[in-house]
Amino acid sequence: MDVQGAFDAAWWPGILSELKEHKCPKNLYKLTMNYFTQRTAEVVTNSLKIEKIVTRGCPQGSCSGPGLWNLQFNSLLTQKFLARTKVVAYADDLLIATRGKSVREVENFANLELSKIERWSRKNKIRFNEKKSKVMLVTRRKRREDKKIILYMNFSPIEQVTQMKYLGIILDQKFKFQEHIKYAAERCTKLIYNLSRAARLQWGIKQEAIATIYKGAILPLLSYGAPVWIEAMKHYHNRQKLKRVQRLINLRMARAFRTTSGDALCILTGMKPIIIKIEETVKQHEFKGRQPQQEDHLDHEVEYRHWPHPATAVTIIEIDTPEESTIAAYTDGSKSEEGVGAGVVIYYGSSTIASLKLKLGDRCSNNQAELLAIYKALEMINLLNTDRFNPQTAVIYTDSRVAIDSIRNTNNHSYLAEETRKMIANLDRESGKLNFLGSRLMPAY
Secondary structure (H helix, E strand, C coil), rough: ECCCCCHHEEEEEHHHHHHHHHCCCCCHHHHHHHHHHCEEEEECCCCCEEEECCCCCCCCCCHHHHHHHHHHHHHHCCCCCCCCCCEEEEEEEEEECCCCCCCHHHHHHHHHHHHHHHHHHHHHCCECCCCCCCCCCCCCCCCCCCCCCEECCCCECECCCCCCECEEEEECCCCCCHHHHHHHHHHHHHHHHHHHHHHHHHHCCCCHHHHHHHHHHHHHHHHCCCCHHHHHCCCHHHHHHHHHHHHHHHHHCCCHHHHHHHHHEEEEEECCHHHHHHHHHHHHHHHHHHCCCCCHHHECCCCCCCCCCCHHCCCECCCCCCCCCCEEEEEEEEEEEEEEEEEEEEECEEEEEEEEEEECCCCCCCHHHHHHHHHHHHHHHHHCCCCCCCCCCCEEEEEHHHHHHHCCCCCEEHHHHHHHHHHHHHHHHHHCCCCCCCCCEEEEC
């Protein structure tokens, strides 16, 4: 459904009413009310100036515009729709989906929901454009039946279509997404040919520039909305459409003969095959949308506002030969077919005073396991009763060069690296509890 005027149609009394309903603080409410007071719009020509008082609309491009529009539009989404109906909005784009056992049943339910939306639009002084709104019947039934559906908006019938474009994705009656894949492939093909014509005038484009264009412009167009239409990639003809596009750009990138195979071109250019790349994009989307797991905190970057001050940077001393120390901690991490794990053993002289086994998620890397083992060793040393150890010195033995470099590299702001550096700094400061002697790490090759 298309909102006529969209942001310009936002009715100010309706927005203020929603602010009251959401118990907006009085100072913010008065600030918004003042924002809506004595606003004018004017049109100036060579000999004429017209000024009019404005009573509605959110300035597009302003900071407050989207928020004020969402306040009013959200009241539509909270209407009491039927359980079989789903209403989704993105900015001013509204999509209504309802289901039924037959065409006539779903027609009746849809008209009932549209009547609720009409009442809301009259109350909030917003009008839906029935000429730009579309209706599509989605069904995979093969039996013959009358699939014409008549819905009314503002006492006018809404046009029925066999496919519609919503948020850049072309939806068809059976959700096969063939038209969307075809549209994306043709659009990218035109871009590549236009690029080729422009390149002839400049004696060609460098391979690095073509790779940048592919990654920044063509690949995002091909993979847009992939989690929605990934099932369509099971069909050979859909896969071939995307492979042809990648082949065109790879030929220009590798400057190879047209008889070169697509797989060989991917190897020559170093580009991941498009089907594998799309599957990777879908996997990443599914991972972000799933329920958080216990090990997820190991994998994220620390926000810049939580970075330590450069003046507090710790010093990592690396030694080549074993040194005498009160405490010696041995760490290790590994990844195999059986899973990912890490272990820590802490010695006082020749006696084992602490040990720990860690199990990580299968998606964690070997380097994460090594770094986590070092962090846990530092944590355990910090918790030890150091009154019995004199002098209070410690050395950590690890066989991971990557882990040591990750800790020493202050540009690495991964969660594990930052937490390890914090723990080392804490041990350095707590000299009364444990003197960590420059936080020594010993490679155990």
